[in-house]
Amino acid sequence: MRTRKKVAFYTLGCKLNFSETSTIARNFVTEGFDRVDFSEKADIYVINTCSVTENADKRFKTIVKQAQKANDKAFIAAVGCYAQLKPEQLADVDGVDLVLGATEKFKITDYLNDLTKNDFGEVHSCEIEEADFYVGSYSIGDRTRAFLKVQDGCDYKCTYCTIPLARGISRSDTMENVLKNARDISAENIKEIVLTGVNIGDYGKGEFGNKKHEHTFLDLVTELDKVEGIERLRISSIEPNLLKNETIDLVSKSRAFVPHFHVPLQSGNDEMLKKMKRRYLSELYVDRVSKIKEVMPHACIGVDVIVGFPGETDEHFLETYNFLNELDISYLHVFTYSERDNTEASEMDGVVPNNVRSKRSKMLRGLSVKKRRAFYESQIGSERTVLFESENKEGFIYGFTENYVKVKTPWNPELVNTLHRVELTKIDEDGLVRFEFVEIFASN
Template sequence: MSAQKKVAFYTLGCKLNFSETSTIARSFQNEGFKRVEFDEVADIYVINTCSVTDNADKRFKTIVKSALKQNEKAFLIAIGCYAQLKPEELAAVDGVDMVLGATEKFKVTDYLNDLTKNDMGEVHSCEIEEADFYVGSYSIGDRTRAFLKVQDGCDYKCTYCTIPLARGISRSDTLNNILHNAKEISEKGIKEIVLTGVNIGDYGKGEFGNKKHEHTFFELVQALDKVKGIHRLRISSIEPNLLKNEIIEFVAESNSFVPHFHIPLQSGSDELLKLMKRRYLKETYTNRVEAIKKAMPNACIGVDVIVGFPGETDELFLETYNYLNELDISYLHVFTYSERPNTEAIEMEGVVPQKVRTKRSKMLRGLSVKKRRAFYESQLGNELTVLFESENKEGYIHGFTENYVKVKTPWNPELINTLHTIQLTKIDEDGLVRFDWVKVPTVN
C-alpha cells in the first residue's frame, strides 16, 4: 500500500513537537513512504497539533484547508496535544480522516490500512492515564540544530496548563538511549543539539509512574558533555526551581554546553505565582538569574511570561513589568492567557478583559525588543562563534552565536552548517548583528 505514496508533515507548537514529528516521519520512511514538503502534493498529510494557545487551535483549520488545496483526496491525520485533548472536535473538522492521541501517534503507520477519505474523522485516543510509557525522539534533517527529546509529560499542576492532560505523567528516556541518539545525531554532521521535553529539569523519572529518579538532569548533562563530535549542547527550557547551582557551574566550565538558558517565570508577582501554583516565588527566580550572570557574565537568558491571568490587576501587571525591566535578562516570550477547559484557572475570579490582555502583551513585547537590543549591544566587541543555518533570507544567511545573538551576513551557501569565530561590531536596522567579511572563508 505504501509503494510510491507521499507523506507531508506540519508541526505546530514547541521544539518537543518538532522532535516527535521528525521521529514519526522516519517511521513512515522506514515503511517505504516518501517524505515531501507540506506545500507539495501528498497522499497523506500529518498535522502535529498544539494546545498551548487559542491561536494554535484556530490555525489547525487553516492548515487543513491548505493541505486539501494541494490534494482534495489526500488522507489527513491529526496528532499531538490538541488531538489528545479534543479528539472529537478535530475529527469533526471537514477533511480530517483520522485523529490519534498521545500514545497512538507513535504507531501511526499501524492504522493506515485504507487511505479512503472518511465522512467523519476516525478517533484512536487513549485515556491520558495510559500514556505511561516513553518514546524517544529527535529531529534531524529539518535544520542545522537537532532537537533531542529527553523527557515527556509533567507532574506539576499549574492552574492554567493543559499539558499534563495532553501528555500524561512525567517520564524520561534512559541515559544510554539519549547518549546513543546524541551520537547518531553527531555522526550525521549536525553541530548543535537542543535538549527538549515538557519539564526537562525533572529528568530521571522512569516509565509506568515510577517516581524514582534513575539519573538526575545534572548527571545527564555531565554524560552528554563527554559525547565526542557534538560542538554545541543547548538547554531549551528549565524550571527555575530545578535549575540547580551545580548545573549552572558545570555549564560555565563545560566543553559543549553553551551559555544560554530559557527559564519560565510566568509572573513577576508572588501573589499570581501562588494562584498559578508555580513551585517557586520571585526570590528564587532572581537568585537563578544572578547565579547565571555571576558564573557567565555574557550568558543569554530568555524568559516565558503570561499576561492577563485571572486576578492580574493593573498594579500586579506593573509589578511584573518593573521586575522584568530591572532584571538582567535578554529577551521575553510573551503568552497571552487564554481560558482552557478542565483547568483550575477557568473558574477563577478577576477575569481580565481581552483588550487589556492585548495591551499588556504589547507592552511586554516592546520590553523584549528593548532587552534584546541592550543584550546585543553588550556583546559588541566580543569574539563569538556563529553557527550558520541553511536558509537564504532576502540575500542573507543567518546564524546564532553560542550565547544566542542572531547574526546575519551576505548569503553564501558554503557557510551552511559551519562554525566561524567573528568579532561582533555593528547592529543593523532590523536589530540583528551584521557581519561583513573582509575575505569570505573557504569552507572545506
C-alpha cells in the same frame, strides 16, 4: 510494481512536537512511504497539533484546508496535544479522517491499512493515565540544529496549563538511549543539539512509567558533554526551581553546553505565582538569574511570561513589568492568557478583559525589544563563535553566536553549517548584528 505512497507533515507548537514529527516521519519512510513537503500533493497529510494557545486550535482548520487544496482525496490524520484533549472536536472538522491520542501517534502506520476517505473522523485516543511509557525522539530536518527529546509529560499542576492532560505523567528516556540518539545526530554532521521535553529539569523521573530516580538532569548533561562530534548543546527551557547551581556551574565550564538559558517566570508578582501554582516565588527567580550572570556575565537569558491571568490587576502587572525591567535578562516570550477547558484558572474570578490583555502584552513585547537591544549592545566588541544556518534570505545568511546573538552577513553558501570565530562590530538597522571574521572556517 506498487507506487510508493507520499506523506506530508505539518507541525504546530513547540520544539518537542518538531522532534516527535521528525521521528514519526522516519517511521513512515521505514514503512516504505516517500516524504514530501506539505505544500505538495500527498496521499496522507499528518498534522501534529498543539493546545497551548487559542490560535493553535484555530489554525488547525486552516491547515486542513491547505491539505485539501493540494489533494482533495488525500487521507488526513491529526495527532498531538489537541488531538488528545479534544479528539471528537478535531474528528468533526471537514476532511479529517483519523485522530490519534498521546500513545497512539507513534503507531500511526498501524492505523493506515485503508486510506479511503472516511465520512467521519475515526478516533483512537487512550485515557491520559495510560500514557505511562516513553518514546524517544529527535528531529534532524534542519541541517544545522537538532531537537533531542529527553523527557515527556509533567507532574506539575499549574492552574492555566493543559499539558499534563495532553501528555500525561513526567517520564524520561534512559541515559543510554539519549546518548545513542545524540551520537546518531552527530553522525549526520549536525553541529548543535537542543535538549527538549515538557519539563526537562525533572529528567530521571519515571523511566518507563516507574518513579525511580536513576539519573538526574545533572547526570544527563554531564554525560552529554562528553559525546564527541557535537559542537554545541543547548538547554531549551528549564524551570527555575529545577535549575540547580551545579548545572549552571557545569555549563560555565562545559566543552559543548552554550551560555544560553530559557527560564520560565510567568509573573513577577508572588500573589499571581501562587494562584498559578508555580513552584517558586520571585525571590528564587532573581537568585537564579544572579547565579547565571555571576559565573557567565555574557550568558543570554530568555524568559516566558503570561499576561492577563485571572485576578491580575494593573498593580500586579506593573510589578511584573518593573521586575523584568530591572532584571539582567536578554529577551521575553510573552503569552497572552487564554482560557483552556478543564483547567483551574478557567473557573477563576477576576477575568481580565481581552483589550487589557492585549495592551499588557504589547507593553511587554516592547520591553523585550529593549532588553534584546541592550543585550546585543553589551556584546559589541566581543569575540564569539557563530553557527551559520542554511537559508538565503534576501541575499543574507544568518547565524547565532553561542550566547544567542543573531548575526547576518552577505550570502555565501560555503558558510552553511560551519562554525567561525568572529568579532561583533555593530548593530544593523534591522536590529541584527554585523561582524568581522577572526578565524575563517574554525570548524566544518
